[in-house]
Amino acid sequence: MPGMDEHLGAGSLARLLRGWREGAGAGTSAQAALAARISALLADGRLAVGTRVPSERELATALDVGRGTVAAAYEELREGGYLVRRRGSGTWTSQPSAPVSRTDAAPAPLDGALHVGATGFAPFAPIGAMGAPPAQAWGREVIDLAHAAPWAPMEAMAEAGARALAELPMHLAGSGYDVLGLPALREAVAARLSAQGLRTTADEIMITAGAQHAHALVARALVRPGDRVLLEQPTYPGAIDLVRHTSARPVPVAMTEHDGTPGWDVEAIAAAMRASTPAVGYLVPDHQNPTGAVMSAETRAAVVAAAARHGVPLVVDDCLREMWLDAPTPPPLGAWSVGGGTPVITTGSLSKTVWGGLRIGWMRAPRTLLRRIAGARASDDISTPVLEQLVAVALFDRLDEIIAESRRVLVHRREHLRDALARALPEWRTPRPPGGFSLWIDLGVPRSSALVEAAARAGIHLAAGPRFGTGGAFEQYLRLPYTLSPDALDDAVARLAEAWDTLGAGAPTLTTVV
Ligand SMILES: Cc1ncc(COP(=O)(O)O)c(C=O)c1O
Structure with missing residues (x-):
């Protein structure tokens, strides 16, 4: 994904736009179809805000259309706030001003489950926080299905927060700077990993601001511009973005599918390691995002053996590991x-x-590698906030209980969404993932980006299939989280079906979007 202040070549944008005309459906003008596709790329993050886009002439040549078509599309996008012209330095992508969010006002119920909010990409007010009605609904509410993440456990968070505040004074005499993190939290993480079968001591742990921060720190230490990084295909978009921001080159290895169950091709992984000697290999073995796949014990052994044979350090993203719904996964x-x-x-x-x-x-x-990475972090964010770490220590004491409750709710919602989709959109193939938060749906036809555009008009914010791959792959797939409440899922499915129908009949123009 091109990042802040980057220049996107006409060829690269044309590749991102592949299928823009067909995706729009009959009856849509070329300029509207082009503008709609560019806004969809911005909406799901494939095109970053703050990117300089090619000139009208360059893009027209790359797309083999008249310059007037691109000029008109750019004009529509400028009117909608998606593009801005900077004097003397071309045209840049921009964030349209978002509708006023009501999500900050309303308290979340304990069962709060909605991930909804203002996206800035659709003319709708967001649903109030966690399902509460919006204070002032001035249009249809936006349902955010672009994120696959859980709701906060309110009572446990409140209790952990209170405990953390009570414990904070004991830490105030120190500097608060500990690049590796609070010993108590490192102990808690090490104990949990050990209990799962990965024997760990606290001196092998560094606390970070989330897993993605950990990945960025690893990338900084181990990946140089031009290096290759092995990735599953499809994979977590944040990993793809990170590879690109590091100016490394992704080496995608396709996930496999046997009898509807996604998995890993160890021989393909080993072959990619041999052929391209990646600087690191990034894998999500448990409830892989977006497929939900779980790597078997035999495959884990074989992947580690292949990495050792070819000298490829592995980054194993275990973020989703504990979110099994049917049965625990291997160590x-x-x-x-x-x-x-x-x-x-x-x-x-x-x-x-x-x-x-x-x-x-x-x-x-x-330990040695951890110290090296910690050394590099000293010039970055220095350390993790102490108060949040204290909250985390308290949460670890109740983690089993918190996860058990999430599982209970998620199992129900997974089935609810699958049933609703089976009724409303029977032509879609919806698997039953053994864990995680979302379905990786096979639409049967390569219309994911077009669907995301149509869904935006229906007030749903989605990530299109190609967001999870490199080179425009997965236009036939859609990731759909089941984290919302059953009522919100029903509403979302009804709107999705509506959006899907409009595709067949020909998608409306961007003018109605902005
Ligand atoms: C596979 C995977 N890794 C990492 C992350 C980011 O995790 P964090 O919020 O801990 O940075 C996500 C979030 O969606 C994810 O799905």
Whole structure:
């Protein structure tokens, strides 16, 4: 994904726009179809805000359309606030001003489950926080299905917060700067990993501001511009973005599917390691995002063996590991790495088990490597906030209970969404993932980006399939979280069906979007 203040070449934008004309459906003008697709790329993050787009002439050549078409599309986007012209330095992507969010006012019920809010990409007021009615509904509410993340457990968070505040004074005499994190939290993480079968001591743990922060720190230490990074395909978009921001080159290895169950092709992974000697390999073995796949014990052993053979350090993202819904998964992949071999760095966080807003994560790495990474962090954010770490320590005491309650709710919602989709959109293939937060749906036709555009008009914020891959793959797929309340899921499915219908009949123009 092109990042802040980056220049996007016409060829690259044309690749991102692949299928823009067909996606729009009959009856939509070329300029509206082009503008709608560019706004959809911005909406789901494939195109970053703050990117300089190619000139009208360059893009027209790359897309093989008249310059007038691009000029008109850019004009529509400028009117909608998606593009701005900067004197002397071209045209840049921008964030349209968002409707006023009502999500900050209303308290969340204990069962609060909605991830809704102002997106800035659709002309709707957001549903009030966690399902409360909006204070002032001036249009249809926006349902945010772009994030697959849990609601916060209100009572446990409140209790942990109170405990943390009570304990804070004991830490005030110190500097508060500890690059590795509070010893009590490192102990708690190490104990939990050990209990899962990955023997860990606190001196192998660094606390970070979430798992993605841990990945960024690893990338900074181990990946140089031009290096290759092995990734599953599809994968977590944040990992793809990070590879690109590091100016490294992704080496995507396709996930497999047998009898509807997604998995990993160890031979393909080993072949990619041999052929391209990646600087690191990034894997999500438990409830992989977005497929929900779980790696078997045999595959874990084989992947670690292949990485050791080819000298490829592994980054194992265990963020979603504990969110199994049907049965526990095998021990963490790192447990198969014994003595010497290539380093296996395990990352995790409380974002999926408790709440993403806490921004508490960790990495487990061999001590020498951990010290090296910690050294580099000293010039970055220095250390993790003490108060949040104290909250996390308190939450660890209740983690089993919190996760058990989430599981109970999520199992129900997974089935609810699958049933609702089976009734309203029977042509979609909706798997039953063994854990995680979302369905990776096969739409049967490559219309994901077009659906995301149509859904935005119906007040649903979605991430299109290609957001989870490199090179425009997965246009036939859609990730749909089941984290919302049953009522909100029903509403979302009804709107999705409506959006899907409009695609067949021809998508309306962007003018109605902005
Ligand atoms: C696989 C995966 N890794 C990492 C993250 C980011 O986690 P954190 O909030 O702990 O940074 C996510 C969030 O969606 C994720 O799905």
